[in-house]
Every structure is written in C-alpha cells, then in structure tokens.
Amino acid sequence: MSAAPHGEGRVTIADVAKSAGVATSTVSRALSRPGRVSEPLRQKIVAIANELGYYPSPQARSLKSGRTHNVALLIPDITNPFFFGLVRATQAQARARGYLQFVVNTEESAGVEAAYLAELGKSVDGVILAASRLSDDELASASRTLPIVTINRDIPNVPSVIIDTPAAMVQALDHLVSLGHTSIAYLSGPESSWSSRKRWSALQQAARTRAVHLRDLGPFAPTVQAGAAAADSTLATETTACICFNDLLAIGVLQRLGERGVRVPQDMSVMGCDDIFGADFCNPPLTTFSAPLDQAGRLATDMLMSLVQDRWGGRLAGGVEGRRHERLSTYLTIRDSTGPAPSAANARGVA
Amino acid sequence: MSAAPHGEGRVTIADVAKSAGVATSTVSRALSRPGRVSEPLRQKIVAIANELGYYPSPQARSLKSGRTHNVALLIPDITNPFFFGLVRATQAQARARGYLQFVVNTEESAGVEAAYLAELGKSVDGVILAASRLSDDELASASRTLPIVTINRDIPNVPSVIIDTPAAMVQALDHLVSLGHTSIAYLSGPESSWSSRKRWSALQQAARTRAVHLRDLGPFAPTVQAGAAAADSTLATETTACICFNDLLAIGVLQRLGERGVRVPQDMSVMGCDDIFGADFCNPPLTTFSAPLDQAGRLATDMLMSLVQDRWGGRLAGGVEGRRHERLSTYLTIRDSTGPAPSAANARGVA
DNA sequence: CTGAAAGCGCTAACAT
DNA sequence: ATGTTAGCGCTTTCAG
Numbered sequence: 079m080s081a082a083p084h085g086e087g088r089v090t091i092a093d094v095a096k097s098a099g100v101a102t103s104t105v106s107r108a109l110s111r112p113g114r115v116s117e118p119l120r121q122k123i124v125a126i127a128n129e130l131g132y133y134p135s136p137q138a139r140s141l142k143s144g145r146t147h148n149v150a151l152l153i154p155d156i157t158n159p160f161f162f163g164l165v166r167a168t169q170a171q172a173r174a175r176g177y178l179q180f181v182v183n184t185e186e187s188a189g190v191e192a193a194y195l196a197e198l199g200k201s202v203d204g205v206i207l208a209a210s211r212l213s214d215d216e217l218a219s220a221s222r223t224l225p226i227v228t229i230n231r232d233i234p235n236v237p238s239v240i241i242d243t244p245a246a247m248v249q250a251l252d253h254l255v256s257l258g259h260t261s262i263a264y265l266s267g268p269e270s271s272w273s274s275r276k277r278w279s280a281l282q283q284a285a286r287t288r289a290v291h292l293r294d295l296g297p298f299a300p301t302v303q304a305g306a307a308a309a310d311s312t313l314a315t316e317t318t319a320c321i322c323f324n325d326l327l328a329i330g331v332l333q334r335l336g337e338r339g340v341r342v343p344q345d346m347s348v349m350g351c352d353d354i355f356g357a358d359f360c361n362p363p364l365t366t367f368s369a370p371l372d373q374a375g376r377l378a379t380d381m382l383m384s385l386v387q388d389r390w391g392g393r394l395a396g397g398v399e400g401r402r403h404e405r406l407s408t409y410l411t412i413r414d415s416t417g418p419a420p421s422a423a424n425a426r427g428v429a
Numbered sequence: 430m431s432a433a434p435h436g437e438g439r440v441t442i443a444d445v446a447k448s449a450g451v452a453t454s455t456v457s458r459a460l461s462r463p464g465r466v467s468e469p470l471r472q473k474i475v476a477i478a479n480e481l482g483y484y485p486s487p488q489a490r491s492l493k494s495g496r497t498h499n500v501a502l503l504i505p506d507i508t509n510p511f512f513f514g515l516v517r518a519t520q521a522q523a524r525a526r527g528y529l530q531f532v533v534n535t536e537e538s539a540g541v542e543a544a545y546l547a548e549l550g551k552s553v554d555g556v557i558l559a560a561s562r563l564s565d566d567e568l569a570s571a572s573r574t575l576p577i578v579t580i581n582r583d584i585p586n587v588p589s590v591i592i593d594t595p596a597a598m599v600q601a602l603d604h605l606v607s608l609g610h611t612s613i614a615y616l617s618g619p620e621s622s623w624s625s626r627k628r629w630s631a632l633q634q635a636a637r638t639r640a641v642h643l644r645d646l647g648p649f650a651p652t653v654q655a656g657a658a659a660a661d662s663t664l665a666t667e668t669t670a671c672i673c674f675n676d677l678l679a680i681g682v683l684q685r686l687g688e689r690g691v692r693v694p695q696d697m698s699v700m701g702c703d704d705i706f707g708a709d710f711c712n713p714p715l716t717t718f719s720a721p722l723d724q725a726g727r728l729a730t731d732m733l734m735s736l737v738q739d740r741w742g743g744r745l746a747g748g749v750e751g752r753r754h755e756r757l758s759t760y761l762t763i764r765d766s767t768g769p770a771p772s773a774a775n776a777r778g779v780a
Numbered sequence: 781c782t783g784a785a786a787g788c789g790c791t792a793a794c795a796t
Numbered sequence: 797a798t799g800t801t802a803g804c805g806c807t808t809t810c811a812g
Binding site for chain 1: 550
Binding site: 088090091092102103106107110134135137139140141142143238 | 800804805806808
C-alpha cells in the first residue's frame with residue numbers, strides 16, 4: 079500500500095542495488111529473469127526490493143523494450159450494457175497477464191476511433207476493437223501497424239472474435255413464424271454497423287425459404303431514445319412482429335408501444351438482441367439473443383496477447399490463441415415480448 | 430491513421446530534426462513550446478513532423494518529466510450502470526486535457542483496489558476513486574503519495590466530490606410518510622460502503638422527528654441477485670415500505686416481490702437510489718434519487734488535473750478546481766414503485 | 781554468475 | 797532563437 083510518488087522519494091533500481099551491494103544489472107536480472115542469478119542472491123534482492131517498496135518504472139522499461147504492458151479496449155458506447163461483460167472479461171484476463179487496460183469510449187464515431195487508434199499506438203502493445211465503426215481498409219491498415227483483434231468484425235487478415243448472431247437469425251424467424259407471424263420488420267442499427275448489416279442479410283436469406291414478408295426499417299441509432307421513432311415506423315406498416323437491432327432499441331420500442339396503448343405481445347411481438355442488463359426486467363421481459371460475452375472477452379485478450387508475443391519474438395503460440403478467427407454461438411432466450419400473431423379479426427387498438 | 434509501430438520503422442524526433450536540418454531540441458521546442466522558436470521554422474517543423482507521421486513517445490517523455498499524461502478511474506463494479514455517466518464524463522474531460530484514462534474494475538474488493546493503486550502509481554499522474562472500499566487511513570496515506578480525488582467519500586485532506594444522497598433521505602422519508610407509511614425498512618449495502626452508512630444515519634436522524642418506525646436490514650450485496658434475500662427479509666417484518674441502498678438491489682427486490690405475488694406499490698412500496706439505466710423501465714418504474722453524474726465526473730477530473738498541476742509546479746489553480754470538497758445535490762424522482770400505505774384509510778386522502 | 785557501460789527518445793539546462 | 801549535452805530508470809550487450 080505504499081506506492082512511491084513520481085517526484086522525490088521514488089525508489090529506483092539503483093537504491094535496491096546499493097542496499098544489496100550489487101550492480102543494477104544484477105537487480106534487473108534477479109527481478110525479471112530469475113535463473114540467471116544465484117538463488118540466495120535472488121532471494122535477498124527480492125526481499126530488499128519489497129522492503130524498500132520498489133516498483134520498476136513502466137516508462138523506463140518500455141523505453142528500452144518497446145513494450146508497454148498496456149492494452150486498449152475500444153468500444154462505441156460505454157453506456158450500452160452490452161459491453162459490460164467485455165470490459166470486465168478483458169480486464170480480468172489482461173491483468174492476469176500483467177497488463178493494464180485503457181477503456182476507450184469512441185462515441186459511435188469513426189473519427190474518434192481513428193484518432194484514438196493513432197494516439198494509442200505508442201501507449202499500448204495492442205488493441206481490441208469491439209464493434210468498430212471503421213472501414214475494412216482502415217482496419218486492415220491499422221492492423222498492419224499494431225496488433226489488433228476485432229470483435230464482431232470479419233476482415234481477412236485481422237484476427238477476430240465473432241459473436242454469431244447472424245446465424246441465430248434463422249431461429250428468430252422460425253420462432254416468429256411458428257407463432258403465426260407472416261409480416262415481420264427488422265429495425266436496423268447504424269449503417270456503419272457490420273453486425274446490423276450481417277443480421278439483415280441473414281434474415282433475408284432465411285426469409286427466402288419461409289412464408290413471410292420481411293421488410294427493413296431504419297436505420298436507427300442503437301439507443302433507447304431511438305426506440306420511439308422505430309416503434310412509430312413499425313406501426314405505420316402492417317407488421318405484427320419486429321426484430322430490433324439490439325436490446326437498447328427494443329426497450330425503447332417497448333416503452334413507446336406502451337405509451338401508444340399497443341399491447342406486447344398481444345398486438346405486437348418484439349425481439350431484441352444481446353440480452354443486456356435490463357432485458358430480463360423490462361416490461362414485458364424481452365425475447366432476445368444471449369451471447370457468451372465473458373468468453374469473447376477472454377478469447378480476444380488471449381489472441382491479442384498471442385499476437386503481441388509473436389511480434390516481440392516470443393515463441394509461437396500454438397493452442398487456441400494461434401487461431402485467427404473465433405466464432406461464438408448465441409442462443410435464443412424466449413421471454414414475454416413475443417407471442418402469437420394477432421388474429422386477422424381483432425384490429426390492434428392503436429391510441 | 431498511420432500510427433508508427435513500436436518495433437522498426439518508428440519515426441523519432443531525430444528523424445524529424447534531420448529532415449528539417451535542425452537540432453532535436455528545436456523540434457522538441459517547436460512541438461511542445463511554440464513561441465520559443467521562430468514562427469516560420471515552427472511551421473516547417475510541424476509540417477515535416479506531420480508528413481513523417483511523427484508521434485512523440487509518451488514513455489520517453491514521461492521518463493524525463495515524470496508526468497505520464499494518464500489518469501485512472503477506479504470503480505468497484507463496472508457492471509453497475511451507476512458508473513456509466515462517470516466513466517463517460519471523466520474520459521471526455523480527461524481527453525480534452527490531453528489525458529488517457531485507465532478504467533479499473535476493483536470487483537468490490539479493498540484488496541484489489543489497494544493492489545491497483547500501488548501498481549498504478551508509476552503509470553498515472555493521478556487517480557479518481559469512486560465509491561472506494563478502502564479505509565480512511567489507507568486513503569489518506571495513498572493520497573499523500575499520489576494525487577487522488579474521491580467520489581462519495583469524505584476524508585479531511587483528500588479532495589472529493591460528494592453526491593449528497595444522505596441529504597435527500599429526508600425527502601425519501603417525507604415522501605413515504607405523506608403516503609401513510611409508518612414502518613419503513615432500510616435495506617443496506619456492503620458494510621464497507623461509506624454511502625450506505627451515511628444514508629442510514631441520515632435516515633435515523635430524520636426519523637427522530639417523524640412518526641415512523643425505522644429498521645435496517647442487511648447488509649446486502651449491491652446487486653440484483655441480492656434483491657431476493659433483501660425482499661424476503663423485508664417480508665419477514667411488518668414493514669410496508671423499503672428504501673434500498675441502490676437501484677440494483679431495488680430492482681432485485683421488485684423481481685422477487687413479483688415472484689411472491691406481492692404487488693408493488695399496493696402491498697409494498699419500494700425506493701431505490703441512483704436512477705440508473707433500467708430504473709425507468711423496470712416493472713413498475715422505480716421511485717429513486719437522480720444525481721448529476723456527468724457533472725460529478727467532470728468536476729472530479731478538473732480537480733484532479735488541478736492537483737496534478739500543483740504537484741508539478743504549475744501555477745496555483747484558483748477557481749472551482751481549487752476547492753477541495755464539492756457537494757452535489759440529488760433530487761427525488763417519483764415513479765410508480767411507491768404508493769399509499771396498504772393498511773387502513775390512507776392518510777391525507779391519497780387515492 | 782556478476783559488474784560495467786551503452787543507450788532507448790525525449791526534455792531541460794546550459795551554451796552560443 | 798537555436799545548438800549541445802546530460803541524463804530520466806531500465807535492460808542488455810559485453811567483459812570478467
């Protein structure tokens with residue numbers, strides 16, 4: 079509990095060396111390369127270092143080695159609970175590997191994201207990009223210059239973890255079709271969202287072999303606020319069910335529908351995506367897709383560490399970490415926001 | 430968009446100097462202290478630096494100056510949406526001042542918090558501690574060694590931003606009393622939570638001059654999961670209303686009450702605290718306390734920057750930033766989870 | 781196995 | 797106004 083300050087009393091490797099009566103290089107070896115120093119001496123040095131409260135300076139260390147032992151996690155909107163699990167899992171894993179993590183909120187802006195990426199280059203050994211808003215080219219080029227792992231973004235030479243919601247869209251459609259819905263709307267997210275585009279095409283694909291009419295509405299901001307507009311757009315159509323780009327939007331839709339006196343699911347079925355905090359206690363609880371976020375975070379961090387190792391001449395990693403593209407399955411969690419399609423007889427009571 | 434890598438092709442100040450035909454010190458001055466170099470030369474240097482894609486190495490810079498231009502924000506649980514606004518506001522403000530922010534999740538553990546604090550000492554210029562679980566002594570001592578600003582923690586010589594929920598407890602009590610409640614429970618948070626202790630004593634104080642019976646139950650973990658136990662504890666008493674330590678707990682209580690068939694607010698009134706994401710769309714929407722989190726984050730960051738300035742011999746800050754303890758008011762947001770006491774005829778004739 | 785010494789990239793005296 | 801030079805704390809050859 080006694081971190082030395084930068085200013086005056088900081089204890090350096092020289093202090094430890096003097097106190098132990100050895101050269102600074104010996105201290106350095108004892109601390110970072112045990113085995114290249116005699117065991118009793120090593121123990122003595124470690125003891126003295128602890129006693130003095132010595133912590134090596136990360137700056138000095140990286141000035142020499144080039145490695146910072148920092149990583150960054152970039153996310154578009156820290157206000158979206160979807161990213162919770164990611165932040166927590168990546169931090170835990172990074173810490174376990176001796177890394178500190180910058181969490182950066184890019185505010186849904188490609189510009190901000192690019193700016194941070196450029197600035198960060200010197201401060202971190204690698205970056206995890208979740209739901210990046212950058213173009214494929216920008217990403218590929220950034221990846222050439224800095225170890226990068228993307229989450230939910232598929233680009234040939236950029237390692238990635240994909241949470242495979244598109245694959246699950248088939249289930250979504252089957253769920254709704256089985257409930258008798260024949261006209262379904264997809265309320266899409268931002269145009270720059272790769273996930274949203276993928277979900278839409280997966281949906282279209284699946285619709286081809288099923289007796290449903292599918293339309294897409296939007297784009298909408300992936301926020302609760304945007305839900306009002308999304309709900310109104312939906313009500314302007316003949317649709318009896320909507321699949322929302324994410325849970326934030328779905329919750330907003332639920333709220334707006336409530337205000338307008340449209341009952342869910344009796345008059346309208348609503349599906350979200352991500353199973354965020356709140357999806358289980360909103361009104362009604364949301365049918366949505368759950369994903370192993372913790373696993374995604376851990377995986378992405380491990381992959382990044384492996385890239386960093388490679389780059390700095392460590393031994394080649396072989397196991398899971400060597401794989402370049404991981405795909406994680408999601409599963410449909412059915413709650414109360416979806417139900418049988420309203421029979422053609424009773425019109426819906428829009429206020 | 431072309432961050433130089435650490436490894437090979439990185440462009441250093443020497444490259445810029447050579448290319449411009451000047452000394453490295455001149456480049457350094459041109460870039461960090463404009464005015465100490467002739468204007469045309471400065472422009473030329475800046476142009477060349479841009480062209481070459483030069484970014485100064487933060488490590489080298491801090492090795493010399495001692496300043497890292499990094500700050501850290503420590504929070505007990507990144508899974509608690511309460512901290513959203515804080516993370517966002519502090520990051521925005523830090524970035525505006527040219528700082529990068531580490532966000533650290535301490536997992537509600539004083540040990541983890543202390544460990545990070547010690548490690549971080551070398552990597553940051555200062556730390557914002559939100560809802561710290563450390564003891565007063567530990568905090569005071571850490572503060573001597575590193576610029577620290579606390580949020581929701583009041584210690585004599587440690588600058589702080591207090592979100593004054595205790596002061597608002599009077600309103601909570603009046604709200605419930607006016608609805609006819611005479612037996613009220615406080616469902617307390619972790620014992621290490623300063624906020625929880627403060628709220629409880631404010632409540633006791635206020636109860637003295639009012640005709641209510643107050644009891645405290647708990648402690649409970651500040652999570653949705655803990656809400657079930659908290660609800661059951663409450664149901665084991667005569668209580669008709671409960672004030673929960675935070676919204677997470679309150680939402681958990683709401684869920685459990687629903688499972689057990691207890692109607693809210695008809696049978697039981699429930700209040701939360703913080704007005705987090707979800708408080709407005711849970712079922713029923715939660716009566717709770719709202720606070721200016723953005724302002725708190727901005728303020729804390731400014732105060733920290735001011736401390737950092739002082740420490741590094743900058744000029745003394747005078748304005749808002751010089752103040753050492755800021756207190757921010759909160760306000761009661763009444764929604765549907767509180768209502769008239771169930772028993773006999775409602776006092777005040779509230780429907 | 782250990783010590784001596786040379787830098788990593790940058791800034792800040794100190795010269796000019 | 798600009799150039800020269802000496803380190804910041806650490807790791808890493810290179811000697812012993």
